[in-house]
Amino acid sequence: MKMNRWVKKIALSALSALPLATVALAAESKLLEMAGEDAQKSLPLRALGKSLIGAELQNPAVLKARLQIFPPLTIKTSWQSALVRFKTLNPSLSGAEIDLEFEKTIQILKSRGLITTDEKEVVSHAPSYK
Amino acid sequence: MKILSFAEIWKTVRGSLESLILKQIHLDRDLPIQLDITNLCNLRCQHCYHPHHKNEGALSLLEWFEILSQYETLRNKMGYRPSLILCGGEPLLSPMLFPILDRAFAINPDFKVTILSNGTLISAGILEKLKRYPRIAFQISLDGPTSASHEQTRGKGSFEKTQSGVSALVNAGYRVQLLAVLSRRNAELISDFFDLAKLWRVNLMNFTRLIVNGQAEILVREGRDHPLTALELRDAYQSILTHSARTGVRTSTSTPLMHLLHPALGRNGRFWESIIIDYQGKMLASSRSRLVLGHALKDGLEKIFLEHPILNSLRQGEVEDCGRCPHFKRCGGDRNAAFASTGNFLAADPGCWIGNKVPALQGVSV
Numbered sequence: 406m407k408m409n410r411w412v413k414k415i416a417l418s419a420l421s422a423l424p425l426a427t428v429a430l431a432a433e434s435k436l437l438e439m440a441g442e443d444a445q446k447s448l449p450l451r452a453l454g455k456s457l458i459g460a461e462l463q464n465p466a467v468l469k470a471r472l473q474i475f476p477p478l479t480i481k482t483s484w485q486s487a488l489v490r491f492k493t494l495n496p497s498l499s500g501a502e503i504d505l506e507f508e509k510t511i512q513i514l515k516s517r518g519l520i521t522t523d524e525k526e527v528v529s530h531a532p533s534y535k
Numbered sequence: 536m537k538i539l540s541f542a543e544i545w546k547t548v549r550g551s552l553e554s555l556i557l558k559q560i561h562l563d564r565d566l567p568i569q570l571d572i573t574n575l576c577n578l579r580c581q582h583c584y585h586p587h588h589k590n591e592g593a594l595s596l597l598e599w600f601e602i603l604s605q606y607e608t609l610r611n612k613m614g615y616r617p618s619l620i621l622c623g624g625e626p627l628l629s630p631m632l633f634p635i636l637d638r639a640f641a642i643n644p645d646f647k648v649t650i651l652s653n654g655t656l657i658s659a660g661i662l663e664k665l666k667r668y669p670r671i672a673f674q675i676s677l678d679g680p681t682s683a684s685h686e687q688t689r690g691k692g693s694f695e696k697t698q699s700g701v702s703a704l705v706n707a708g709y710r711v712q713l714l715a716v717l718s719r720r721n722a723e724l725i726s727d728f729f730d731l732a733k734l735w736r737v738n739l740m741n742f743t744r745l746i747v748n749g750q751a752e753i754l755v756r757e758g759r760d761h762p763l764t765a766l767e768l769r770d771a772y773q774s775i776l777t778h779s780a781r782t783g784v785r786t787s788t789s790t791p792l793m794h795l796l797h798p799a800l801g802r803n804g805r806f807w808e809s810i811i812i813d814y815q816g817k818m819l820a821s822s823r824s825r826l827v828l829g830h831a832l833k834d835g836l837e838k839i840f841l842e843h844p845i846l847n848s849l850r851q852g853e854v855e856d857c858g859r860c861p862h863f864k865r866c867g868g869d870r871n872a873a874f875a876s877t878g879n880f881l882a883a884d885p886g887c888w889i890g891n892k893v894p895a896l897q898g899v900s901v
Binding site for chain 1: 549553556557560561562563564612613614764766767802807808841842850864865
């Protein structure tokens with residue numbers, strides 16, 4: 406069965422190179438359809454959804470990852486130091502975007518109870534960082 | 536007895552061969568055709584990709600029938616399944632809506648039809664008329680999960696009317712999906728969108744990126760809204776998947792860039808496998824870009840679809856940066872966003888977090 410599928414892919418690849426617009430298009434479309442089926446088999450979407458829920462709400466490793474995407478705040482970090490780290494981790498952002506993203510990051514982490522802030526410091530409460 | 540020339544014999548042989556191969560390939564997917572049957576609209580949404588809502592130069596009913604016939608010839612030859620999308624403007628404002636539906640089902644009773652509407656004009660009379668058609672679904676636009684957030688974009692009083700329209704459709708047994716234009720204004724409300732979609736008992740809660748085109752150009756120029764940056768977009772997509780799974784309300788995972796979150800997601804960027812005809816008969820690369828490929832009646836729908844250089848470039852992956860990306864075939868990059876930011880439909884997607892070198896999401900084990 407696997408072999409048949411493989412042979413079919415080779416045949417479709419050959420057809421997709423033909424100078425016959427309708428056939429080439431249909432073959433390319435079928436190849437993409439088959440690639441999609443292969444990908445779906447590798448991980449059902451339901452499992453992905455569940456793992457993302459876990460990732461978002463439960464998994465300490467992912468909470469840590471979020472702190473890495475956003476700056477890896479240590480237990481106590483000054484605002485300035487946190488901002489510098491954030492800039493280093495996000496080199497593609499422009500000056501105006503940096504401030505906006507940083508503010509948003511702080512708000513997200515605060516709303517999830519991962520950090521608290523005062524006028525001088527950002528304090529991390531992420532389990533993996535304690 | 537007429538003697539056929541070599542060219543005529545070759546044409547016949549080639550046609551038969553073509554038909555035989557296409558039958559063997561057996562495409563198991565739709566070829567959607569979107570008809571913008573009117574440019575008139577009862578709302579004035581701040582982010583609308585249409586520059587205006589005048590309807591001058593609109594096609595006649597007979598011209599729409601001709602386009603449907605052209606589509607059916609092409610679809611039948613290629614072996615795609617029939618799929619009709621009726622859009623506008625607001626399609627429920629058009630007196631041609633029901634005659635076009637009648638014609639479509641007369642041409643091919645297997646048509647699957649989706650009506651793209653703002654949902655404010657759904658009435659008992661319309662529901663009654665719709666009863667005679669099979670397989671009709673609705674996509675209703677919703678840009679905020681609350682009255683204030685929705686009406687900030689779509690105007691006062693629109694939320695209640697849309698809610699009432701959705702309720703009527705769901706109660707009448709129609710399949711309904713909601714579509715929100717995702718931007719800085721509402722990205723923080725993704726969780727609430729899904730809660731509302733669950734409450735309203737709709738089938739899907741989908742999102743599409745704000746494209747800076749038409750009225751949206753003014754909105755963005757005046758700083759009242761902005762497309763999401765790559766970093767924001769990645770976070771938003773992750774949030775969409777999370778809250779879809781939390782609420783059990785399905786969402787489309789075929790949108791460009793979704794594939795970057797996981798190999799099982801994505802599919803698209805396949806602008807080359809759909810047909811969009813605007814209210815004047817122009818064939819567009821996509822509705823949000825408004826990029827004109829030709830005129831369906833003057834140039835021929837099949838010729839544009841099979842031969843237009845932009846569509847062929849997309850088929851062959853000739854897209855700046857994206858074309859070299861290993862994810863291209865399942866991601867595609869958002870061509871609308873590329874066109875809006877560069878004027879080139881085949882440019883790189885400005886929202887791509889890989890192309891923009893945003894640090895990879897670490898620690899997510901999927």
